[in-house]
Amino acid sequence: MSSTPTSSVQKSFKHEVFLSFRGEDTRKNFVDHLYHALHSKGITTYKDDKNITKGGKIDDQLLRSIEESRLFIIVFSKNYANSSWCLDELVKIMECQKMKEHTAYPIFYDVEPTEVRHQTGAVKRAFVKHEKEDDAERWRDALKEAARSGWVGVEDHF
Template structure:
């Protein structure tokens, strides 16, 4: 299923949900991607554009993920230093696995390698360990994030560095 096939006729409010670490990509790559997709007529959820003042952020993000058909996680250097990004990714993986092929993940490796996402290097693993200690998170929660990363890492994604020209 391509983005053009992911219409909103099924009741979905969004066609695409962008999951990204703001300080890494918001005002560059993610901004460009968001505007390119919306200019093409695609309904995209991006947290700074879609959340309303006074709205419960956690609930709004969960609804946006549930309502979307295509997920684009943008894996950057500090993606896993955000428990919000990891929670989003876990929900994305869960929604995709329950969708009977109606939802898909099209991820981008932005300034990271696929092995980082697969937790085969220290970059993401160290950030997760740091979050676990800082926030005093349960082993179950952290293990579910690791599992989600490995599941997405097993799917072929786009490596942004291959397209710099």
């Protein structure tokens, strides 16, 4: 009896792409255009459009949606690090990306990769309110890890 090695079995995903973004910075411009472009190509894309209560915790359904997505597009913007919700999403995305089936693609929208990686400039100003929080170090590590690659200057193309 022959069996297929588990490494060659493809995982089935509910979403091809999960979009992580700071709504107030990018929802009505870049992210909406990106979502519609992906959708028009038949790419199932998860975009959380809920109004999130400031200081609210990320819910289990959103964490499941991250796990059920194959690709992650992280749209870093000036205020991305201002949101603990975005930072919790990012930590989960970086955990999932360590698995072979998942890949994260950072995009730097009106912010430089070094600002995200080292939490300087606009990112530092956005992150400052989290400095004393228990999760601050996990969030910093996720920002550093995610900012190692990606696309810069995309706002010039939309």
